[in-house]
Amino acid sequence: GENVEQHPSTLSVQEGDSAVIKCTYSDSASNYFPWYKQELGKGPQLIIDIRSNVGEKKDQRIAVTLNKTAKHFSLHITETQPEDSAVYFCAASLSGSARQLTFGSGTQLTVLP
Amino acid sequence: NAGVTQTPKFQVLKTGQSMTLQCAQDMNHEYMSWYRQDPGMGLRLIHYSVGAGITDQGEVPNGYNVSRSTTEDFPLRLLSAAPSQTSVYFCASTGIFESNEQFFGPGTRLTVL
Numbered sequence: 001g002e003n004v005e006q007h008p009s010t011l012s013v014q015e016g017d018s019a020v021i022k023c024t025y026s027d028s029a030s031n032y033f034p035w036y037k038q039e040l041g042k043g044p045q046l047i048i049d050i051r052s053n054v055g056e057k058k059d060q061r062i063a064v065t066l067n068k069t070a071k072h073f074s075l076h077i078t079e080t081q082p083e084d085s086a087v088y089f090c091a092a093s094l095s096g097s098a099r100q101l102t103f104g105s106g107t108q109l110t111v112l113p
Numbered sequence: 114n115a116g117v118t119q120t121p122k123f124q125v126l127k128t129g130q131s132m133t134l135q136c137a138q139d140m141n142h143e144y145m146s147w148y149r150q151d152p153g154m155g156l157r158l159i160h161y162s163v164g165a166g167i168t169d170q171g172e173v174p175n176g177y178n179v180s181r182s183t184t185e186d187f188p189l190r191l192l193s194a195a196p197s198q199t200s201v202y203f204c205a206s207t208g209i210f211e212s213n214e215q216f217f218g219p220g221t222r223l224t225v226l
Binding site: 001004006009032034036041042043044045046089091095096097098099100101102103104105106 | 117144146148153154155156157158161163171172203205207210211212213214215217218219220
């Protein structure tokens with residue numbers, strides 16, 4: 001089955017700096033890659049996603065890039081703010097949708113004021 | 114809309130006891146799923162359902178049972194709880210289209226002694 005590895009497990013940045021989280025996947029047939037943000041005591045919430053026919057997608061301060069050849073994708077957060085502090089999960093799917101996701105192990109992002 | 118709701122929020126069981134984790138959604142979503150979240154391991158898929166009367170196994174189904182008698186409800190049953198089932202359980206739902214976002218419930222924290 002699919003395997004998703006996520007790095008780093010913890011990341012601390014100064015407010016206003018950028019943060020980058022990287023994930024690699026094992027199955028080249030995977031075609032949908034969402035990123036979730038999980039705040040303490042809550043369920044994960046989708047923040048951005050990308051499909052395999054696109055190389056990059058942006059939404060305000062958040063961007064995701066996909067390299068299908070290398071089988072890795074990354075989350076970029078610019079101008080970080082304290083409210084960006086949370087656990088971030090990447091995931092991959094063979095279904096082209098949010099069904100049957102394989103998740104990475106998560107990254108605890110801390111934005112220092 | 115309440116979205117995805119889960120009850121209870123917390124539960125403590127003794128080894129060998131059984132219980133049912135409740136999940137309901139009011140978005141008329143066809144697809145529902147259960148994940149467990151353990152430290153350092155991300156979320157792992159337990160069971161999923163593509164519609165009323167249809168269920169299938171995910172990555173870690175052993176020790177869990179599900180049924181889907183209505184579109185709204187997708188309960189998860191632990192038949193004989195074991196300490197290895199101590200975890201946080203999340204229910205999620207999404208619509209039938211590939212573009213549909215997946216929504217997660219707030220989670221149930223289960224401890225098995």
